Amino acid sequence: MQEQCRNGAESSYRGRGAMDLATGWTGHAACALQAALRMSNEGFAEHLGIAVRTVSGWPKKPTLRPKSEMQQLLDTALEQASASVKARFAKLLDDSADGPTDAIPADPPVDAQAAADAELRMTEDPNIGAALDWLDEHAGWEPGASRREVSSRLARLDVRELQSRANRRGRVSQRDVAQALGEYYGAQVGSHGRYSARYGGEVQTETSVLTCADWLDLACPLIASNDRLAVVSAGKADTRLDPEAAGRAAQRLAETLAMGTRLVDMPLYRLLGIEPSQGSIGGAVGVSRFVEYAVTMDLLEGELIDAIAADSPASRGALPLRDKYLPDIVSVVDVSGRLCAGGPLALCAIARPASQFRGEADYVLLVQERSGHVLNAARRLAVIPKGFHQPMTDLRADAQVGATLRREMEEELFGRDDIDNTFGDQRMADPMHPSRLSEPMRWLFDGADRLRMECTGFGLNLLSGNFEFASLIVIDDEEFWSRYGGQVEANWESAGLRQYSSLDKELLAELVGDVAWSNEGLFALLQGLRRLREIGGDRVGLPPIDWEVI
Structure with missing residues (x-):
């Protein structure tokens, strides 16, 4: 044979x-x-x-x-x-x-290298394999059908068109997104509404983050006694994909392969219940897989933004995935009844000494421009660090919001590639053991009160259904910036870093009004500035920032 x-x-x-x-x-x-x-x-x-x-x-x-x-x-x-x-x-x-031979395009949609790389990933990349297996199971397809479907779609993809689409998406502003979602979901329902704020009585903003008065101004220290999300057994989610949803999932995988986007099937905390209050975060999380999120809820952002970019109606009946996964405010708030992923993101404020060149002592505030290689908020402004809430090796201890923020500081600000789970398997028993910490992080941990982390607010992002823990990281010892300021460098998730002074209220007003923000990033920025104004003393020169739920 x-x-x-x-x-x-x-x-x-x-x-x-x-x-x-x-x-x-x-x-x-x-x-x-x-x-x-x-x-x-x-x-x-x-x-x-x-x-x-x-x-x-x-x-x-x-x-x-x-x-x-x-x-x-x-x-x-x-x-x-x-x-x-x-x-x-x-x-x-x-x-x-x-x-005919002369019909062969001079610049084919997917060139030989891309085709070879994509085929190799489908064959050898266990993360893509896991996504294909998940799709077969939840679409009700026979084993191997998703591989054939993705291969077929990949062969028809035009990478140049995907790049053009990314450019079109980049021109859709934060305000466009917030307005479209406001029209889709309508006005405030009960105590829940979209977060809006006014900076100094001049700059008015509104976002797509659904919140309420009880979820804001939490001033919750992210330490074990206050940061108390509990891990519970969630059971297996019954996610069934209709033909439309299955086709969109296959298209996402084909585009992931064509563009070389990183996709890693790591465990992901899934929010099952939330009880935030002043000084405390309570609630429950279960564990899901990242591939499930990537081919379901994460598709809502692109669907909406493509509709806005094409000047198409962003209404019920025109957004089939949103109509299926997140049709109304009730479904948004019912986090236990759907896949609700997300995580913390923090405004980072680092004390700097007075300088004859720069001026008075202040805090340097860091803002990132997200790269085009990330799945969420690509090419948008965001605070840094920002990450998905995921366990590393200790399922229960890592459920603390602060555990993710500490990990993201190491990865996104201090260059710890070995804890970036997009690069490979996690083999260390304790990745955040003191002996493995970067020098800047070890210095912060060695001294009392050198590092403060607080949760400043909680919300559910209407754009994706994600949960967002807006947070604030404060380093009050100005020796840190003198020692390590030159070592602070964003990782691959950022296209660049910007720094702002906590005394520069005019430039910060322009920043707040910038339409390039991600909605969750703007939410975290405003809540962080609001809290920093309360606790920052003479290092801060900010006007009042007043929020409203609309």
């Missing part, structure tokens, strides 16, 4: 594929061989013993005929390839030969 399969593959290659190569290799044929070998540009170049720039140029010039020396290298690579590679190569040439 194996001999018959091998002969069949050889026969296929000698048929259509051999005829296509009768007049020599082209850039298109070389790309087909690269895709059949499932090699990146670098891997294919090394395999042939040529420069990477030569390989990267073939997709752009599909009709180019390489020189004779290169023709011989490609001949040898094909001759030495396995039967399965030759079969894939022949299939690729057959598919492209179904139309």
Whole structure:
């Protein structure tokens, strides 16, 4: 049987594929061989013993005929390839030969490198595999159907169009999003409404964060006695996808592969109940998986923003995923009845000494511009750190909101790549053990009262259904900035950092009014500034900030 399969593959290659190569290799044929070998540009170049720039140029010039020396290298690579590679190569040439040769696009939607990388990820990346298995199960498809569906969608994707869509999404402002969601969900329901604030009586803002008076101005120290989310057994969620939702999930995975976006199937805390009060956070969380969130609730943001960008109605009936997953305020507040993921994000305020160049002693306030590689709030302004609430190794202790913030400080501000779970498996027994801390974090932990963390407010984001713990991190010892200010550097999740002075009320007014904010980021900024004005003393020169629930 194996001999018959091998002969069949050889026969296929000698048929259509051999005829296509009768007049020599082209850039298109070389790309087909690269895709059949499932090699990146670098891997294919090394395999042939040529420069990477030569390989990267073939997709752009599909009709180019390489020189004779290169023709011989490609001949040898094909001759030495396995039967399965030759079969894939022949299939690729057959598919492209179904139309006229001059119909091959000069710049194909997914080039050979992207196709090879994507196929390799579907085969070898356990995170993509977990997402495909989850989709098969919850869409009611037979095993392997999601892989075929994603492959089919990937082949039709135009990466340039995805990049153009990202640009269009970037032009949708925070105000556009808040207004559209206000129209979709209507006015305040009971005590719950959207967070709005006025900065100094001048800058009026409104957000998509659903909150209430009891959830604001919590002044809750993020220490064990006050930070008390309990882990409970949530059971397995009954998530069934209709054809529309299953198709959108498959499309998300195809786009993830095409754009090289990181997707890691890590445990994720799921909110089941919440009881915030002055000085205390109570409630319950269960544990879900990140892939479930990525192909369900996380799709709501893109659906809405695409509708706004296209000037389409953002109303019931026009947003099928929102109509399914988050149709009204009751479903938003019923966190135990749906998948409610999220996490904390904090305004970071670090004391600085007076300077003859800068002026009086103040706090430096850090704001990030999110990169295009993150799943949520891509290319938006946000406070830093910001992260999903996830366990690392201690399921119960890590349920504290402060545990996630401390981890995110290490990762996003102090460069601890080894605790970034998007890079690989977590093998350490205690990633936040004092002996493993970065030097800046160890210095903060060694001294009493050098680091203060508080939760300043809680809300549910109408955009995604996520829970948001707005927080404030304060470092009062100005020696920290003198020692370590030069080591504070954002990780891959940020495209850049900005710094503001707590004494510069005019520039902060412009910042509050910037329409590039994510809604949750603006919520955390305003609640953080409001609290910092109360506790910051002479280092702070801010006007009153008054909130309202609308």
